Amino acid sequence: MTPFDLREPDSLEEAIALLDPEDRTTRAIAGGTALMLMMKAGVFQPGRLVSLRRIAGRYSQIVSRTDGEIRLGAMATLTDLARSPIVRNELPVVADALPMLSNVRVRNVATLGGQLAHADPHTDLPPILIALGARMAATGPNGERTIAAEDLVSGYYQTVLAGNELITDVRVPAQGPRRAAYLKWTTRSADDWPTLGVAIVLDVDADLIRDAKVVVSAATDRPTRLTAAEIELRGARVDEALLRRAGEAAREQVETISDARGSADYKRDLVRVSIARGVRQCMAGGGA
Amino acid sequence: MNITGEFRVDATRDAVFDKLADPTFFASCFDGVSGLVETGAGRYDALFETTVAYMTFRFKMKVEMVRLDRPNAIETRIEGSPAGMVGRLSATSITQLADDGAGTRIRYAIESVLAGRLGSLGQPVLKAKARDMELQFVERLRAAFTPAASAEPA
Numbered sequence: 012m013t014p015f016d017l018r019e020p021d022s023l024e025e026a027i028a029l030l031d032p033e034d035r036t037t038r039a040i041a042g043g044t045a046l047m048l049m050m051k052a053g054v055f056q057p058g059r060l061v062s063l064r065r066i067a068g069r070y071s072q073i074v075s076r077t078d079g080e081i082r083l084g085a086m087a088t089l090t091d092l093a094r095s096p097i098v099r100n101e102l103p104v105v106a107d108a109l110p111m112l113s114n115v116r117v118r119n120v121a122t123l124g125g126q127l128a129h130a131d132p133h134t135d136l137p138p139i140l141i142a143l144g145a146r147m148a149a150t151g152p153n154g155e156r157t158i159a160a161e162d163l164v165s166g167y168y169q170t171v172l173a174g175n176e177l178i179t180d181v182r183v184p185a186q187g188p189r190r191a192a193y194l195k196w197t198t199r200s201a202d203d204w205p206t207l208g209v210a211i212v213l214d215v216d217a218d219l220i221r222d223a224k225v226v227v228s229a230a231t232d233r234p235t236r237l238t239a240a241e242i243e244l245r246g247a248r249v250d251e252a253l254l255r256r257a258g259e260a261a262r263e264q265v266e267t268i269s270d271a272r273g274s275a276d277y278k279r280d281l282v283r284v285s286i287a288r289g290v291r292q293c294m295a296g297g298g299a
Numbered sequence: 300m301n302i303t304g305e306f307r308v309d310a311t312r313d314a315v316f317d318k319l320a321d322p323t324f325f326a327s328c329f330d331g332v333s334g335l336v337e338t339g340a341g342r343y344d345a346l347f348e349t350t351v352a353y354m355t356f357r358f359k360m361k362v363e364m365v366r367l368d369r370p371n372a373i374e375t376r377i378e379g380s381p382a383g384m385v386g387r388l389s390a391t392s393i394t395q396l397a398d399d400g401a402g403t404r405i406r407y408a409i410e411s412v413l414a415g416r417l418g419s420l421g422q423p424v425l426k427a428k429a430r431d432m433e434l435q436f437v438e439r440l441r442a443a444f445t446p447a448a449s450a451e452p453a
Contacts, residue, residue, distance in 0.1 A: 035353045053383020054354040130352070167426075168352035232426065268426055269300055270413075 016059040029061045032174030041125035044117050073097050083181040085124025104191035124178040130164045137234040138210035138226035145183040151176035164233040190293035194285045198272045205229040206272040207281045211289040220244045230267040230278035239264040254287035261286045305406040306437050310444040312396045315403045316370035328439040357382040387414045
């Protein structure tokens, strides 16, 4: 391995100052699970890594606010999220997804912020956070701004974050009475990277769907809202005909990618099937 | 992954064919291609480097022109080995030329397969880059048949 510069700042401000938006070989590193894979694969040779280890304590808190918003510190590990009673009680769809999200060794070190900033389309949390209406707080040299979760990823491994901006926390409206489901398809073990992930969040009144959010990931180059399916579901009563229409609408809209996990056509059909299964799962009680 | 497209250039079929069959010109149509070396009749080695986000992908490419049907079609086979990663890129490209008024209509179809670790990591990269490369190819081929602007105003 070619030597590189490793810095371990003691404050967020110092970390931001060490990042260089003009230099693609300078990256922040949190848990390092994804970045190390890229380095081992030979597609990333760092010039400088800015470790966030020393500032993890301050930015890994999980807080339930009185206004109903849950704040997840960006440096919280996936295990921190899985063990949090706040996440279990207020964001059950997130808590249910975590045991399937990679293996325990990865969950113990991988961080929420790192996973989001890495923008690998084959991850489970982004579609769920988008469907729940989450926002990210990002801090750079000019202060803090918030970014809607669905606006964060701009392409394959690309985000709208500047090279010297860091996600500090994720702000998620509590799930409350909304019904939610996350369906994950893998080609190997259940905790493998997904072939397809579909997150559905419904605001329902008995069998009437007042509002719907449907987000697909892994089979696409970025997490994508399936607005055609949402339109079919919104304002409709759940029956088999509706599920068929919504599934077909999703299949028509989604632009999937062929890869080692399956062909684009296969994944489009998985999307169609997932819509009906996900809505049924929501209606069967996937709420808080 | 399959990529297909067509476009028109203001040049005769023979002239377009000669350009496309010229490996040095063809390689110059894409950013990141370097080290082109002829290794046999219609066979070439080259290096290809492309970046996506903060990652850099490097391939050792072997290119073979398997069919030169002047001035109608060119078929090319490409094999690529990524540096530092297990995997293989295999692609076949078929370019067909047809008269279109005083110019030539170029239709191309590229079928590519990525195997190994490259298959899961590289396929979206290839898709992300394919459109950029198509645009470069069209722009540079058209430019090759466009008279250079005069250096001095008339």
